[in-house]
Amino acid sequence: MNYCLKENCKSINSPPEARICLACDSMLLLKDRYRAIKMIGQGGFSKTYLAVDQDKPSKPPCIIKQFYFISQNKADLKRAIALFEEEAEKLDTLEKHPQIAELLANLHDDYCQYLVQEFIPGKNLTQVLETEGIFSEYQIRELLNSLLPVLEFIHSHKIIHRDIKPENIIRRLPSNPVYQTGIKGQLVLVDFGVAKQLTNVEIFKPGTILCTPEYAAPEQLKGRASFVSDLYSLGVTCINLLTNISPFKLFDTGENKWVWRDYLIDNPISKKLGNILDKLIAEATNKRYKSATDVLKDLNCGKL
Structure with a gap:
């Protein structure tokens, strides 16, 4: 199952290996790499998905956290993205610790911020x-x-x-x-x-x-x-x-x-x-x- 990450698109019917959403023509793979396959959490400003890393042969699972930007004020968005980057850089300095879920990627588009994290079974x-x-x-x-x-x-x-x-x-x-x-x-x-x-x-x-x-x-x-x-x-x-x-x-x-x-x-x-x-x-x-x-x-x- 594929989940489209485009805001307001609820399509989950695209074929397993599809790269384009059949409903809205958006890219299904985040950063042309991470594919959301199941929604596992939802809040007032965010959604959490179980995903797979398509770049690796074993396609290991990972977690995508998607945060919605409500304000479209450019100054607010620029500041928010900068703060996300700053915090993500701090987490990246932790390196790999067996008791901390690793941050794999920090991404954004015009409407959302995405954090990709290690999946802990x-x-x-x-x-x-x-x-x-x-x-x-x-x-x-x-x-x-x-x-x-x-x-x-x-x-x-x-x-x-x-x-x-x-x-x-x-x-x-x-x-x-x-x-x-x-x-x-x-x-x-x-x-x-x-x-x-x-x-x-x-x-x-x-x-x-x-x-x-x-x-x-x-x-x-x-x-x-x-x-x-x-x-x-x-x-x-x-x-x-x-x-x-x-x-x-x-x-x-x-x-x-x-x-x-x-x-x-x-x-x-x-x-x-x-x-x-x-x-x-x-x-x-x-x-x-x-x-x-x-x-x-x-x-x-x-x-x-």
């Missing part, structure tokens, strides 16, 4: 939660020991992920050649928030929120994301995995405090881990951990 943690149930303390410790070094790595390159949540953490399939024994080597961060740098550029629909509010730090929702915002989102991810409850429900707005412990059912958590999670999700940035390294020290040998 496996389940995201939302799917794991649905099929395997809530996480134990041991699993949360393993998750933190797996992902905190990844955050330390990207933060050292001056990059903020901006959208850490269970859906953006993939557990690799054991059959994947990059898979390593144990949970530590099999968790992968995907969907870096390249587009989320564009909050102040009027190219998307008015009111569009370029992050996931349930998991976003308070300062991020005000347009001031920092490295500790990623740590906050990782902490909120942990309490969601421990309870299988929406983070919105885990925060008591009347008391202005987290009440996630009230939702632990037959899932005891040590005081030490609980205190670490509390510090990760503190509302005030000056009460949170300052770095992933600091969290790892407390998690593995430090005392609170």
